[in-house]
Amino acid sequence: MRMILGAAHRLFGNFGWPIAEKEARAQARRVRYFWLQLVYLVVLAVAVVIAVGSVSGSPESLSRQLFAVFFLMQNGLIFLIFPALAATSISAERADKSFDLVMTTDLRPSEIVWGKFLGILGNCCTFLLAALPLLAVCILFGGVSMSEALDNYLLLFVQAGLISMYGISVSAGSEGNLRAIVGTYVISLIVGAFSLVSFEDVLFSRSGQLSIIDAMLSEAAPADRPWVFGASVCAVVLVFAYSFVAAVQRLTPPEGNRSTPSRVLIGGGLTILLVAVLVYAIGGRGTVRFAGAEYSQMVFAFMVVFGLLSVFLLPIFAGDRVETPRRVDLFQRRHPRITLWSWLLQPGGIRGLAYALLWVMLICGTLVLLVSGDTVPRFPSFPKSAFPTTIELYLATFLLLGLAGVLNCALAFLLAACDIRGLLNWALVVAISLLLNVYPLVFVIGDHARQFLHGYPLSIIVVLRKAWYVRRGETSSEAIALFSQASLLYVCLTAGVTLLACVLMVRRKVPIFAVRSPARVPVKAA
Amino acid sequence: MSEANSDILVRAESLQMHFGKKQVLKGIDFAVRRGEIYGFIGPNGAGKTTTIRILSTLLTPTAGDLWVDGINVVEEPERIRRRIGYMPDYVGVYAGLTVREYLSFFAGAYRLWGAQRRSLLADVVELTELGKLLETEVQVLSKGMRQRLCLAQTLIHDPQLLILDEPASGLDPRARIEFRVLLRELRAMGKTVFLSSHILTELSPICDSVGIIEQGELVASGGVQEILNQLRGESVAYSVTLVPPAGAERVAADDNTNKEAATNDDTSDGAGGDDDATPTNGTEHVANLPVWERVVSDLERRPDIDAASVSDATLRFQYSGSEQRLHEVFAVLTGHRVSFCAVRRDEEDLESIFMRLTRGEVS
Numbered sequence: 001m002r003m004i005l006g007a008a009h010r011l012f013g014n015f016g017w018p019i020a021e022k023e024a025r026a027q028a029r030r031v032r033y034f035w036l037q038l039v040y041l042v043v044l045a046v047a048v049v050i051a052v053g054s055v056s057g058s059p060e061s062l063s064r065q066l067f068a069v070f071f072l073m074q075n076g077l078i079f080l081i082f083p084a085l086a087a088t089s090i091s092a093e094r095a096d097k098s099f100d101l102v103m104t105t106d107l108r109p110s111e112i113v114w115g116k117f118l119g120i121l122g123n124c125c126t127f128l129l130a131a132l133p134l135l136a137v138c139i140l141f142g143g144v145s146m147s148e149a150l151d152n153y154l155l156l157f158v159q160a161g162l163i164s165m166y167g168i169s170v171s172a173g174s175e176g177n178l179r180a181i182v183g184t185y186v187i188s189l190i191v192g193a194f195s196l197v198s199f200e201d202v203l204f205s206r207s208g209q210l211s212i213i214d215a216m217l218s219e220a221a222p223a224d225r226p227w228v229f230g231a232s233v234c235a236v237v238l239v240f241a242y243s244f245v246a247a248v249q250r251l252t253p254p255e256g257n258r259s260t261p262s263r264v265l266i267g268g269g270l271t272i273l274l275v276a277v278l279v280y281a282i283g284g285r286g287t288v289r290f291a292g293a294e295y296s297q298m299v300f301a302f303m304v305v306f307g308l309l310s311v312f313l314l315p316i317f318a319g320d321r322v323e324t325p326r327r328v329d330l331f332q333r334r335h336p337r338i339t340l341w342s343w344l345l346q347p348g349g350i351r352g353l354a355y356a357l358l359w360v361m362l363i364c365g366t367l368v369l370l371v372s373g374d375t376v377p378r379f380p381s382f383p384k385s386a387f388p389t390t391i392e393l394y395l396a397t398f399l400l401l402g403l404a405g406v407l408n409c410a411l412a413f414l415l416a417a418c419d420i421r422g423l424l425n426w427a428l429v430v431a432i433s434l435l436l437n438v439y440p441l442v443f444v445i446g447d448h449a450r451q452f453l454h455g456y457p458l459s460i461i462v463v464l465r466k467a468w469y470v471r472r473g474e475t476s477s478e479a480i481a482l483f484s485q486a487s488l489l490y491v492c493l494t495a496g497v498t499l500l501a502c503v504l505m506v507r508r509k510v511p512i513f514a515v516r517s518p519a520r521v522p523v524k525a526a
Numbered sequence: 527m528s529e530a531n532s533d534i535l536v537r538a539e540s541l542q543m544h545f546g547k548k549q550v551l552k553g554i555d556f557a558v559r560r561g562e563i564y565g566f567i568g569p570n571g572a573g574k575t576t577t578i579r580i581l582s583t584l585l586t587p588t589a590g591d592l593w594v595d596g597i598n599v600v601e602e603p604e605r606i607r608r609r610i611g612y613m614p615d616y617v618g619v620y621a622g623l624t625v626r627e628y629l630s631f632f633a634g635a636y637r638l639w640g641a642q643r644r645s646l647l648a649d650v651v652e653l654t655e656l657g658k659l660l661e662t663e664v665q666v667l668s669k670g671m672r673q674r675l676c677l678a679q680t681l682i683h684d685p686q687l688l689i690l691d692e693p694a695s696g697l698d699p700r701a702r703i704e705f706r707v708l709l710r711e712l713r714a715m716g717k718t719v720f721l722s723s724h725i726l727t728e729l730s731p732i733c734d735s736v737g738i739i740e741q742g743e744l745v746a747s748g749g750v751q752e753i754l755n756q757l758r759g760e761s762v763a764y765s766v767t768l769v770p771p772a773g774a775e776r777v778a779a780d781d782n783t784n785k786e787a788a789t790n791d792d793t794s795d796g797a798g799g800d801d802d803a804t805p806t807n808g809t810e811h812v813a814n815l816p817v818w819e820r821v822v823s824d825l826e827r828r829p830d831i832d833a834a835s836v837s838d839a840t841l842r843f844q845y846s847g848s849e850q851r852l853h854e855v856f857a858v859l860t861g862h863r864v865s866f867c868a869v870r871r872d873e874e875d876l877e878s879i880f881m882r883l884t885r886g887e888v889s
Contacts, residue, residue, distance in 0.1 A: 017634065018631050018632075021634070022620065022623065022627070025622065025623065025627065026621065026622035026623055029622035030621070030622060093618070096616075096618030097614050097616050097618045098617075098618035098619060098620060100584055100612070101612065101614070101632070101679065102635065103583075103584055104583060104584065104607055104610065105635035105636055106607055106635060106636050106637050106683075107635050108604075
């Protein structure tokens with residue numbers, strides 16, 4: 001219990017209350033704040049007025065359509081206005097050097113981020129609450145239940161929280177205001193467009209449901225709704241937590257000449273993988289049937305984009321991850337009690353966990369592929385009934401890309417151990433990755449593409465499900481051959497890369513496997 | 527490091543810092559005693575701000591260690607922050623807050639609440655004389671007042687060590703003097719001050735010790751007088767103001783007259799009847815009196831005189847003997863019947879030390 005309380009205090013502290021108070025006060029006194037709120041309300045009001053003039057029908061239907069317009073407009077506006085409140089929250093203070101003063105106070109980075117978040121969220125909430133009279137106009141004619149209004153408002157608050165947190169995260173990681181603003185708005189554009197398209201689809205669909213949450217859940221079978229809801233909440237919490245951790249890590253003073261974004265992005269990559277596993281766990285049950293091809297395609301596109309990011313983006317940040325003796329020394333001095341397996345945790349905290357997970361995944365991936373390599377040849381064919389669903393294929397594709405990302409990270413480690421860093425490191429990793437995938441790429445792009453597009457993930461799913469089927473089919477044989485080659489390559493590479501990286505690290509006197517007693521600096525007489 | 531109760535408050539050992547492949551600090555060592563004002567000086571790019579940022583826990587050194595009050599800055603930065611107050615070279619303030627709110631914010635950030643907070647706030651406001659400005663918005667304060675506000679912020683949690691990066695830069699002369707007075711008051715209160723500055727005349731009168739850094743290396747550290755002694759070895763510079771003989775004055779006046787005459791009459795030889803006279807000016811003429819040259823010559827023959835020269839009716843020499851035998855030097859002057867009216871022991875100041883030790887190159 002004491003440990004839990006200690007951990008909670010360490011994470012939240014006093015929630016950065018002085019920062020939150022200062023942030024809310026300073027923001028609210030700026031002229032910009034009132035102008036933004038005025039623009040926000042005027043645009044909403046104009047939209048509602050136009051909608052009143054253009055919509056016909058019964059009062060109830062008018063009310064429902066007004067509500068949909070109001071909610072969509074609000075949803076769009078928060079992605080335009082709220083990033084402006086969050087984007088420069090830290091970068092602006094850093095630019096005028098006032099942030100250094102805060103960093104030398106007793107406040108921990110986590111408290112600073114919490115404080116910023118609460119302050120900005122408070123201001124965002126005033127925007128949302130200021131629009132309540134307009135909402136009252138929308139539901140004036142009846143037809144919109146209070147629970148629908150609350151559901152959607154809850155969603156807006158959640159979105160405001162997410163925008164605030166990733167805005168702070170980008171701001172903490174950016175050197176200048178311009179970068180912070182551009183970065184925050186790029187993310188907002190992507191998330192906002194996704195949100196607007198899907199919400200518009202739901203609100204104006206024939207189902208007639210106005211609650212976004214209910215409408216989304218209705219896509220899944222009743223038995224799976226708790227799972228889908230849970231997965232969505234997990235995804236939101238993970239993105240929020242990732243942004244929080246990223247901001248905190250960025251604010252933690254760097255050790256030596258090392259920067260922190262890499263650890264953050266490795267953590268982010270792993271988070272993406274965790275989300276994939278979570279979704280796969282639901283999809284793998286085989287009962288979820290997402291209605292509508294568009295939704296399915298969107299999910300697939302989302303996963304492929306993030307998967308590709310893990311393949312091509314992660315190595316950039318993994319490239320400088322080789323520990324220097326100084327970092328190891330610092331870790332052991334800060335945590336003198338942790339000696340056993342400290343090589344896994346170096347230099348502790350989130351990054352240590354990310355390290356541990358990375359290595360575990362490498363080992364597990366190797367084992368899975370070894371087992372599958374043994375299983376597949378014995379069962380070269382299987383019945384049509386063993387074929388996975390489309391969503392499973394998509395998810396498996398994503399998992400495979402994630403796996404490739406991990407392998408690329410390992411390659412980046414290796415190159416970094418050879419002192420090949422930065423852009424060259426990334427270019428080499430991507431080049432090697434592409435070379436390894438030439439055959440599958442040619443195969444996919446070639447004549448068989450239409451038939452075997454999903455051959456790769458298909459094989460994985462069949463193996464993972466341990467489908468013991470004997471009926472031979474034309475569609476499976478080439479896919480299995482391809483998969484066997486890929487798994488062999490993966491196993492060899494993972495083993496080789498790991499071994500080489502370790503040897504090089506040991507040669508660089510980085511005690512990754514040898515646990516030494518906590519180092520103390522020799523004390524000189526005063 | 528058992529310095530918690532010792533005389534040393536800050537100790538750096540082999541402090542190194544790399545930014546990429548660039549080594550900004552090349553293993554510097556220094557120590558700051560409790561209750562002293564330590565001036566950290568060096569040209570631009572020498573590594574001053576990096577050292578200060580390490581001391582303020584904003585950077586972690588690549589190698590080496592730094593202790594404040596016996597606590598390692600690298601190992602326990604959180605504990606260090608309670609003991610230090612940091613003031614950056616440029617003071618950025620939060621727009622939209624009043625002076626009172628600004629100070630309250632920092633008091634909260636140091637977890638000061640209730641009576642303790644009110645008491646410390648009142649003390650700091652009184653010390654920095656910000657009482658009349660408490661309800662003023664910080665962005666309308668003058669540069670000098672902002673410096674005061676920032677100093678008040680650094681003092682709000684009653685730290686042992688004040689780290690001030692260029693605190694006097696951009697201040698007008700009055701504000702500088704007031705700031706200097708404030709630093710002296712702080713020293714009297716037992717605070718240790720670690721400050722960097724480019725304005726060496728500001729540091730000279732208030733610093734107990736200095737560290738001079740160039741290209742990431744500490745070229746000198748210690749008391750100002752201590753460094754001076756190191757630099758000049760055993761010898762001390764003296765200046766003696768000579769009194770020209772009555773005749774020499776006359777000759778000088780005649781010379782000027784002759785010069786004017788020579789200008790008016792091109793046929794004049796301009797001799798003026800004096801072999802020692804030269805057609806330049808009176809002062810130079812006096813400086814070249816043969817008797818003074820003889821004094822210089824005699825002084826240079828002495829083993830305790832490193833160098834001697836005369837110019838502008840002033841005799842300068844470097845004396846390495848004991849003070850008890852200094853009268854022998856003056857006996858040389860009286861032996862030649864040379865009169866003098868003043869003797870001054872020349873002191874090198876911080877600026878001359880700085881110029882001698884540094885070349886202005888960046889690391």
